[in-house]
Amino acid sequence: SHYRRIRQILKEQPLGQAVEIKGWIRTRRDSKGFSFLEVNDGSCVANIQVIAEENLPRYQEDILRLTTGCSVRISGQLAASPAKGQDVELKAAEVEVYGWADPETYPLQKKRHSFEFLREIGHLRPRTNSLGAVARVRSALSFAVHRFFQEQGFQYIHTPIITTSDCEGAGEMFTVTTLDLNNVPRKEGRTDFSEDFFGRQASLTVSGQLEAEIYCLALGNVYTFGPTFRAENSNTSRHLAEFWMVEPEMAFCDLAQDMEVAESFIKYLVQYVLEHCPEEIELFNNFVDKGLKGRLAAVLEQDFARITYTEAIERLTTCGKKFNFPVSWGADLQSEHERYLCEEVFKRPLIVSDYPKAIKPFYMRVNDDDTTVAAMDILVPGIGEIIGGSQREERYDQLLGRLEEQGLSREDYGWYLDLRRYGTAPHAGFGLGFERLIQFVSGMANIREVIPFPRTPGSASL
Numbered sequence: 476s477h478y479r480r481i482r483q484i485l486k487e488q489p490l491g492q493a494v495e496i497k498g499w500i501r502t503r504r505d506s507k508g509f510s511f512l513e514v515n516d517g518s519c520v521a522n523i524q525v526i527a528e529e530n531l532p533r534y535q536e537d538i539l540r541l542t543t544g545c546s547v548r549i550s551g552q553l554a555a556s557p558a559k560g561q562d563v564e565l566k567a568a569e570v571e572v573y574g575w576a577d578p579e580t581y582p583l584q585k586k587r588h589s590f591e592f593l594r595e596i597g598h599l600r601p602r603t604n605s606l607g608a609v610a611r612v613r614s615a616l617s618f619a620v621h622r623f624f625q626e627q628g629f630q631y632i633h634t635p636i637i638t639t640s641d642c643e644g645a646g647e648m649f650t651v652t653t654l655d656l657n658n659v660p661r662k663e664g665r666t667d668f669s670e671d672f673f674g675r676q677a678s679l680t681v682s683g684q685l686e687a688e689i690y691c692l693a694l695g696n697v698y699t700f701g702p703t704f705r706a707e708n709s710n711t712s713r714h715l716a717e718f719w720m721v722e723p724e725m726a727f728c729d730l731a732q733d734m735e736v737a738e739s740f741i742k743y744l745v746q747y748v749l750e751h752c753p754e755e756i757e758l759f760n761n762f763v764d765k766g767l768k769g770r771l772a773a774v775l776e777q778d779f780a781r782i783t784y785t786e787a788i789e790r791l792t793t794c795g796k797k798f799n800f801p802v803s804w805g806a807d808l809q810s811e812h813e814r815y816l817c818e819e820v821f822k823r824p825l826i827v828s829d830y831p832k833a834i835k836p837f838y839m840r841v842n843d844d845d846t847t848v849a850a851m852d853i854l855v856p857g858i859g860e861i862i863g864g865s866q867r868e869e870r871y872d873q874l875l876g877r878l879e880e881q882g883l884s885r886e887d888y889g890w891y892l893d894l895r896r897y898g899t900a901p902h903a904g905f906g907l908g909f910e911r912l913i914q915f916v917s918g919m920a921n922i923r924e925v926i927p928f929p930r931t932p933g934s935a936s937l
């Protein structure tokens with residue numbers, strides 16, 4: 476017989492054909508003369524129902540001992556199912572057990588477990604319905620990210636993980652070093668061998684943007700999609716120490732075009748997941764967040780709202796609502812402010828632009844008012860900031876002035892200044908936090924549920 480994934484069998488329904496499945500037992504129920512097995516192989520949300528009759532070989536010895544988590548190979552014939560809620564069932568001819576899962580110790584049982592509990596068993600949690608669904612959605616959306624940009628002729632650039640440039644200048648970097656001083660390359664005449672492996676302090680990247688700009692000003696439109704690292708000493712439901720970021724960088728592009736691309740990118744990804752992962756979305760909507768489908772539909776129906784930072788501050792200071800963090804022009808928006816604006820005022824995704832230059836990094840283009848920069852954040856209901864972007868400062872003198880203002884050394888950014896010295900061009904880009912996107916499309920409240928192995932303060936094991 477023919478081995479097939481359960482997803483394929485349920486879709487094609489090859490009635491009367493001999494098929495073989497391999498997967499893990501979800502439940503077993505016994506009736507007089509036969510047992511029902513629910514089997515899942517990780518290819519989809521749905522289980523396939525298997526009927527195993529008592530005249531099968533090893534029925535007493537094996538089949539009646541099957542419990543949640545056991546791995547099996549089952550061959551048989553696909554039949555139409557009389558049961559409600561399923562079209563087909565597999566009438567087993569042979570059941571082979573690969574691995575048992577002792578119910579006395581196996582932590583996953585038929586009941587629902589809390590996400591907090593599942594975090595403690597990171598090696599087993601992808602076997603649950605909800606975390607398995609998250610993993611499939613993550614995979615599908617990774618592909619969609621590449622498809623969106625590749626369809627539009629963007630080149631995918633691999634920017635370095637280990638770097639000596641501090642993109643955000645926020646001091647959130649993890650430094651990279653070696654403990655084995657014998658491994659440090661020794662320069663002639665140098666006696667201090669404690670110097671770093673790289674000859675100067677190197678760190679894990681907080682963003683691939685600066686390096687992406689190099690390729691943008693050579694190839695035109697480019698994007699990066701890779702891991703980034705931030706020593707965020709805060710325990711929130713939206714921050715990780717290691718997360719994945721998608722960063723397009725576009726040549727001959729201004730802030731308005733940057734916002735257009737970002738908005739159509741989010742819409743594309745939402746459309747993609749609705750089309751390619753409908754069962755996963757259904758599951759999230761039923762068991763994680765009842766408002767999910769409505770919110771995703773709303774993303775596609777309407778244009779994103781747009782306001783400037785100055786207007787946002789006006790709204791926040793006149794709305795009469797008490798916030799934990801005070802609001803005033805010049806202070807960065809906190810997540811409570813961001814969420815209030817898009818959940819209660821606009822009730823849809825919102826783009827906020829033109830932030831004060833004092834709270835933004837040196838590379839953002841200064842506006843004509845000389846107090847704000849051509850920056851934009853996209854805020855979504857339930858999360859707050861999901862994208863941060865800007866038009867970059869392409870004018871040499873202005874950039875140099877900004878570096879000096881922020882106390883950054885001209886030598887460290889020599890190559891970055893060169894991009895403005897030779898054939899400079901207006902360009903813009905943004906960074907999408909991939910985990911925040913997965914939170915948005917799954918309704919997962921905590922970012923620890925949407926990455927396979929979350930790294931947070933105090934936690935870097937499984």
Ligand code: ATP
Pocket residue numbers: 643705707713714715716717718720860861862863864906907908909910911
């Ligand atoms: P926040 O204000 O939420 O701390 P940020 O403004 O510091 O975010 P950016 O430097 O603009 O973040 O990074 C671009 C995007 O990367 C953010 O919009 C967000 O989606 C995501 N991001 C930033 N920091 C983290 C983090 N620690 N964990 C997960 N995603 C993050």
Ligand code: MG
Pocket residue numbers: none
């Ligand atoms: Mg931050």
Ligand code: MG
Pocket residue numbers: 860863
């Ligand atoms: Mg921010």
Ligand code: MG
Pocket residue numbers: 852860862863864
């Ligand atoms: Mg930001």
